[in-house]
Amino acid sequence: MLSFIRKRAFASLISLIGLLVMVFFLSRLTGDPASLFLPVEASAEMKAEFRALHGLDQPLLVQFGQYVGNVLTGDLGESLRKARPALDVVLEAFVWTLWLAVITMTLVTVCAIVVGSLAAFRTGGFFDRFSSMVSLIGASVPDFWLAIVAIVVFAIQLSWLPTSGTGSLAHWILPICVLFVRPFGIIVQVVRGSMISALSSAYVKTARAKGVKSGPIIFVHALRNAMLPVITVIGDQAASLLNGAVVIETIFGFPGVGKLMIDSILQRDFNVVLAAILVTAFAIFLMNLVIDLAYALLDPRIRY
């Protein structure tokens, strides 16, 4: 088990390095931060001074070397805009995103498992057809459209909920509900398919021959076996939320890492962009590790 974690950590390290290289150089291709950052009327001297101050006048490779050295000592540089350590800025935003993702995915997982399992239990029945329709719509509706409609209906016309921002529990409701829809639709369908095959398996037949009740057959015998493919998809969906639900966070003015990333890209705040990418990549690495461990926990035949 430990050697498995070490191996995974090493493999992830390599991809993190690759990511770092790519993002660092690509972001330098998008334009000169000095012209963007300083007023239009700034003189060439001011720009040169700005570049010298932030090391932007050095050759790219030198900049990169310095950057990697700093990353290794835990220093991800200063945010150009906020004049604070980039890591602090990112972690602050990441906590918001993390909460949003955790709450949404917990709700999604619980609801999708219950709905998908019940649909699979009576295939072709009313509930199955109804939930299939709902989940198909959920999986296909564009989330930005849903967000706008939700704001128009619940915030503007009914005035039940705030349109955007943070501050109270009510501010969380719309973003969570909108983010809930797509992963729910996808996961319900995966749960349903996986449960149908688990419920028609031989061990379920044995359980029925033993006289086990329907409840335990669905949620004890079949579900644990059906969870393996489901967990993969849950991880996949959770990863896209951890990356920052860019569009939704922007629409709802939610101060998460997705919004921070977009803002920083537009402002050429390289250090923040790089820090945000590193933090989310690290979070996703941790999450994948948890998923691998969950596999082993659910299925005794899997041993690393």
Place this chain on the structure above:
Amino acid sequence: MADHLLEVRNLSVDFHTASGVVHAVRNISYHLERGETLAILGESGSGKSVSSSAIMNLIDMPPGKIASGEILLDGKDLLKMNAEQRREVNGRRIAMIFQDPLSHLNPVYTVGWQMREALKTHGIGNTQAQAEALRLFKRVALPDPERALDKYPHEFSGGQRQRVMIAMALALKPDLLIADEPTTALDVTVQAEVLALLKELQRETGMGVLIITHDLGVVSEVADRVVVMEKGQLVESGTVRDVYRNPQHAYTKKLIAAAPGKGEMHEPETGGDAILSVRNAKKFYGGFEALKGVSFDMKAGETVAVVGESGSGKSTLARILLRLEEPDGGTAHWKGKDLFAMSPGELFKLRRDLQMVFQDPTQSLNPRMTVFQLISEAWVIHPEILPKAKWRERVAELLGQVGLSSEHMGRYPHQFSGGQRQRIAIARALALEPQLIVCDEAVSALDVSVQAQVIALLDKLRREMGIAFIFIAHDLPLVRDFADYVMVMQKGEVVEFGTVAQVFDNPQKPYTQALLAASLDPDPDVQAANRNARLANVS
């Protein structure tokens, strides 16, 4: 008149499928007393398992539907009970064991958990369930029963898993045990042990046993009476001896005639040069030595049967001879060249001479290819054999040789029965005009009567085309009718090698003797004599 323990009256079960209604079981009736064993004998598709599924309420409805009939347990009609009452009966009054204990045990829970569940479902407390589970594990003679409770199904051998299933089924001392092909997936010696255990437990508890099987040998070993089913109908019933000695229905006669192990044994010709000469073949899987130096010779047109139980290395031998896996030592000279040392180019040419037919044609034939594509693919790979213009003609000819017709060319594997699929696999092997075909359990998955047809086909090919066969099997009677030489393997080693007559009539090694003793004879009298001899040996 007192009620029978179980009585099935005029039962009909239909399945409503997309392509119409299938009458899986039509108007069948049988009964069973306490302490009695009734066998339902039939081939695949005969509906033999459907009636037992109906007894256990395991038929999915829809698509299934009980069209008519009654199932009386002690005179009470199960079909008139509600779902909750049926559930109460399952496990407590009637229990069931299945063919493949690996897939019928839940892989993600310990066997102890599954045992306790069986007991707790019917209202027994946790502590008592634990004690009872341990007692039952001891009773079915599982090694180290305390620790066995905490193990998962995949950590047991096939025979041990079936013992777990039996322990679980007997947990609540049911009045009726339904055993659906309980030993089909097991080795012969393990099969004998499991059947003996079932008999013993039946004597102890006085339960009725309904055993569903395709194997006449199993019937003659355990059953008192037998009902024979064909295409959903009950065609014959009676005591085992009466039915075997004096079958009335044509189908029963055919089944009995198809049982292997009664024909003339081959007397191989002497002289001639070996085409394949294997010396000291070895194979390791990690630290495990799967083949510990196997040597044998075979001549053109000869059949060498390789028999042994699971784990004996017989399939490994086949795979390294075809270089589907790399050997770890030894030589194998094919017409003077060592095929273990061949380069990929030489090996490619060799593939024409050596072909393989696998156990399960459902898996070995690509489901997305038509029969024409499957067979002609050989010529895509080896274009020098046949110009493309002649492919259709030759495929038709090959299909004719294996007893199919040219109109089957455009169909897909799923449109055929198991036996037909295996014929397609054989036609595919023949497409390259091989001189040696390795059959790895090529007929094990087939029904007895189909088995006999495929064996007859292979025999014809040997006679007419001079093809040599390496015939890997666990079924000894089958080998007896078909092979020239028999090689008995155990734990990666050759235990005994000789002509078929030598091995069957005068086995030298204790392991061969044990194998032969454990193999079941379809004749109930012969089987009873064998059993008594075995028991006398033990005591």
